[in-house]
Amino acid sequence: MKTKIYRVKGTLLDSDKAKPFTREMKAVKEEDIKEKLYSEFGSKHRLNRSQIIFDDITEITPEEVTDPIVSSLL
Numbered sequence: 300m301k302t303k304i305y306r307v308k309g310t311l312l313d314s315d316k317a318k319p320f321t322r323e324m325k326a327v328k329e330e331d332i333k334e335k336l337y338s339e340f341g342s343k344h345r346l347n348r349s350q351i352i353f354d355d356i357t358e359i360t361p362e363e364v365t366d367p368i369v370s371s372l373l
Contacts, residue, residue, distance in 0.1 A: 300327050304369065306359050307332055311340060312350040323366040329356050 302325045311318045326332045333353060340346050364370045 302327055304359050304361065304364060304373075305329065305332050306355075306357050306363075307336065307353060308355045309336075309351065309353040311344065311346060312352065313344075313346075323359070323364055323369045325369060325372060332356060 304323065304325055307320075307322045307324065309320055311320060322336065324332055324335065326335070333356075336353075337348050337351060340351050341348070361370075361373050364373065
């Protein structure tokens with residue numbers, strides 16, 4: 300299976316305000332990205348799945364990557 304690079308944009312609904320986020324990650328499919336982010340935001344920020352909203356998940360090329368950690372993995 301070949302991994303792809305995705306850019307994820309969304310919103311975290313905290314108790315007092317909404318916080319936008321953008322992440323770049325490698326995965327085989329979009330569902331893997333969602334599960335990884337649910338797990339990460341749930342453990343670090345103590346958010347439920349209903350408090351994490353994904354606005355846009357797009358596949359990007361290696362040239363479009365801006366995250367230095369993801370680009371080092373390429």
